[in-house]
Amino acid sequence: MAERRSSSSKAAPLNAGEAVDIPRAFTSKDFTALRAYVQRIQPAIIARTYYDPDEDPHAATPGAMERYLTGMLDTLVQLALAHGSTALAEHLRASIKQHGQPKLTAVTFRMVTEAAQLAAAAPHPDHAIGAWLRPRLARRLKGEGIVTLGELVAFCNRRGPSWWRSIPRIGRGRARAIVSWLRKQQAKLRLTVEIDIDSDERDGVPLVADEVVEVVPESYIEGGASWEKKRLTLAPLERLAVPSALSGAAGENRSTAFCYIQANHDHDAVRAYLNRFRDQPKTLRAYTKELERFLLWAVVLRGKALSDLRVDDCEAYKDFLKSPDPRFVGERFARHSPRWRPFALSHSTAPAEGHASQSATLSPESQRYTVRVLRTAFTWWVDVRYLAGNPWRAVNDPMVVKRERPMKIERALPAGLWRKLRDELDVRSADQGGATAGAQWHMDTNRRQNGVQWRAVRAAILLMGDSGLRREEAARARREDLRPSSFGTPERPVWELTIVGKGQRERTVPVSAATLAALRVHWRDRAQDFDGAAEEDKQSGPLLSPVVIPWTDASRRRHRAGQSAESGKGQPAKEAGYTADGLNRLISRMVTELVETMDGLSLDERVRLGQSNAHAFRHTFGTQSVADDVPVDVVQKVLGHASLQTTTLYVRAEQKRIFEEVAQYYTGFGGKAPK
Structure with missing residues (x-):
């Protein structure tokens, strides 16, 4: 040797x-x-x-x-x-x-x-990663803002099994080596690396948990080392199981009269209540979130069944909403992931990377909404004779300051910036050239896909900005509901779109010629005939649908492709459109790219554009139409506001803009009164 x-x-x-x-x-x-x-x-x-x-x-x-x-x-x-x-x-x-x-x-x-x-020096959470890892590896981690060992552990725990994917030139092998070393140092670091961090992945999808997960009260959990936090087992409603003693089968508040629903325990009662909203997906999603949070809190932290809760328990949950337990809070993960948490961190509440503790603060409006949802659910359970009484009737709503301006219409784009944005979208949506053989093929493929994305974004933004649609309405809009209007003329053709909006209210909105042109190009990217004959059923389908499908199980399930028996070519068996969140993410990503790369913008315009989101284009329609003297009642009908008072906010916003512009004009003369 x-x-x-x-x-x-x-x-x-x-x-x-x-x-x-x-x-x-x-x-x-x-x-x-x-x-x-x-x-x-x-x-x-x-x-x-x-x-x-x-x-x-x-x-x-x-x-x-x-x-x-x-x-x-x-x-x-x-x-x-x-x-x-x-x-x-x-x-x-x-x-x-x-x-x-x-x-x-x-x-x-x-x-x-x-x-x-x-x-050997014992590693400490405050030690720089450069003291323990090789320089190249340390530099790559520092590029993500990870400086200390404690921040590295927190980063892994927050991001889950795919934590390494956002860091350049760190593959699965290096990631597992890092996690293996961190696990060996847990006692010295006094930090815990989550159990699924280095688990296997399938096609980029993190390892999922078991079908059903039993959650138990915090008092049942045996404490580990003094430095180790008690880990709570939490699961969403569809995968939730609780100990029989906390199921509510023999709850103190159970009604002795004949029950109108087939519910043997609290979980059955919750499902029966949510089943009422099966045809209202947005309401169903919101109510499911509130009820599963309350059920998990009752079982895990309160150690009681839902049908055992009293007024003091409800008051305790109202206090809990002000500052949820950090163990109930986490990054957004799929509901099938073991890393899912009832409260998701928003971008505004997410802590800096490396902070082990996480917290989320609900606004007073959100707290009041939660209390009212729970009170309504308990009222229904009393009405159907599942519960004997409603403890939430004795609980006051959280105090809420009534805002003078409930809508953030200040995010609307000024007229000049709105025109610049439309022009830039036209430029970026231009064709990126045809296919090319050889090494250039990959570059041309990427350029074509980029053009496809820009054309989809342009169609979505114009649909919201010219017709005042909400993002949910734009995502649900369908071709069969879009038709030429009988009120149009050959010189000025008008199209109309019928949608079902907030509160399940149907309304019909005008669609601009620019939006129609953008939709036709977007449909051509999807290999669909926008103007096909109605009897051939070619005019049906979502107005907006992704052309580039992410390679994940969830995306493939939504956009499953079938085989056409006639042509032998793969054709969508049932084309799925964007989800509201998916459309919002696409718009946010592309707008961010515009802020960073678009020429001809002032610093103020970049800030305004960077603060905008999908809903800002609906507000843009409201402010710009009012500025162009469109009657307020017409704007109200297009936007689908139940109250004219809501629409008048755009009038006040336009008046505010006028006074600000004139005040700026005055400053050009020194802003002094004449002598």
């Missing part, structure tokens, strides 16, 4: 049991570097491979590197003499007596390092 002699001064032999007072400041990276040194790797290569000269002064020059390593080797030998086995100590003393210094092979070096673990 290769061997290496120390070039430092001779070390005096130590007697067994003699005390050794050595600073213990070596890390695992130092041991790896020293192993390379023993195997005759040049100090310059070691410094470049394992250290960062900016953070490790001893790696600044080859000479300094060698002095550091030889000093470390002498330190380890002395510790091995004092704390190692008798056989190892005798071998080292013989080597020192014969050669004046220890002569190590790979085997004896391993024995020395194992005996000298007392010299």
